[in-house]
Amino acid sequence: MELQELLTSNSVFRYEQRSDDKLEFMKDMLGRTLNGTAMQPNLEKIWEGLREREVSMSTGIGLGVAIPHCSSEWVEDVIVSLAVLGEPLEFQAVDDEPVQIVVLLLMPRNRFDRHIKTLASIARMFNDESFRKKIVGASDEEQIFELIQSFQDPAKEQ
Numbered sequence: 387m388e389l390q391e392l393l394t395s396n397s398v399f400r401y402e403q404r405s406d407d408k409l410e411f412m413k414d415m416l417g418r419t420l421n422g423t424a425m426q427p428n429l430e431k432i433w434e435g436l437r438e439r440e441v442s443m444s445t446g447i448g449l450g451v452a453i454p455h456c457s458s459e460w461v462e463d464v465i466v467s468l469a470v471l472g473e474p475l476e477f478q479a480v481d482d483e484p485v486q487i488v489v490l491l492l493m494p495r496n497r498f499d500r501h502i503k504t505l506a507s508i509a510r511m512f513n514d515e516s517f518r519k520k521i522v523g524a525s526d527e528e529q530i531f532e533l534i535q536s537f538q539d540p541a542k543e544q
Contacts (some may be wrong), residue, residue: 388504388507389466389468389489389504389507389508389511389534389537390534390535390537392464392465392466392504393466393467393468393531393534393535395527395528395531397419397465397466397467397468398467398468398469398470398527398528398530398531398534399415399418399467399468399469399470399527400469400470400472400524400526400527400530401469401470401471401472402472402473403472406475406476408440408452408475408476408477408478409437409440409441411475411488412436412437412440412454412488412490413433413437415454415467415469415488415490416429416432416433416436416490417429418467419465419467419490419492420432420465423465424462425460425461425462425465428460431458431460432456432458432460432461432492435456435457435458435460436454436455436456436458436490436492438456439454439455439456440454444477444478444479444480445477446477446478446479446480446481446485447479447480447509447512448479448480448481448483449481449483449512449513449515449518450474450479450483450484450485450486450487450518450522451479451485451487451488451489451509451512451518452477452479452485452487452488452489453488453489453490453491453505453508453509454488454489454490454491455490455491455492455493455505456492456493457492457493457494457495457496458492458493458494458495459494459495461492461493461494461495462494463494464491464492464493464494464504465490465491465492466489466490466491466492466504467489467490468487468488468489468490468530468534469487469488469489469490470486470487470521470522470524470530471485471486471487471488473486474486475488486522487512487518487521487522489508489512491504491505491508511534511537517533517537520533521533521534
């Protein structure tokens with residue numbers, strides 16, 4: 387699935403101030419993402435899976451982007467949120483650069499194929515440098531959401 391199909395206007399966050407610890411940041415982002423959902427009571431169980439995944443290998447994919455993700459029996463449907471950081475955060479990314487765009491992806495167990503395809507589509511979206519700059523430079527959550535919704539994947543246009 388594409389990010390445009392999964393993201394809602396309520397799941398886009400702009401962080402001007404945040405922790406310098408990526409795990410603290412991720413837990414805060416997870417809390418915001420699950421706030422008001424049926425999965426909120428399972429936040430700690432979902433957090434365990436997300437934290438374990440990040441500790442085993444950083445989800446910083448490079449180019450200032452991280453995609454923390456996990457699959458969990460406590461997740462009923464695909465959940466995605468996006469955060470744009472006012473200040474870069476060290477994420478131990480593959481290119482050793484800090485990140486400013488974080489896409490949180492939670493998947494139900496046994497949806498591995500969908501999980502991989504969704505990760506790939508998110509990575510393709512943020513591979514475009516000019517698009518990343520627009521997202522980071524967006525003034526608010528609404529503008530970020532509109533930019534995501536208007537994104538045209540060049541791979542799909544061929």
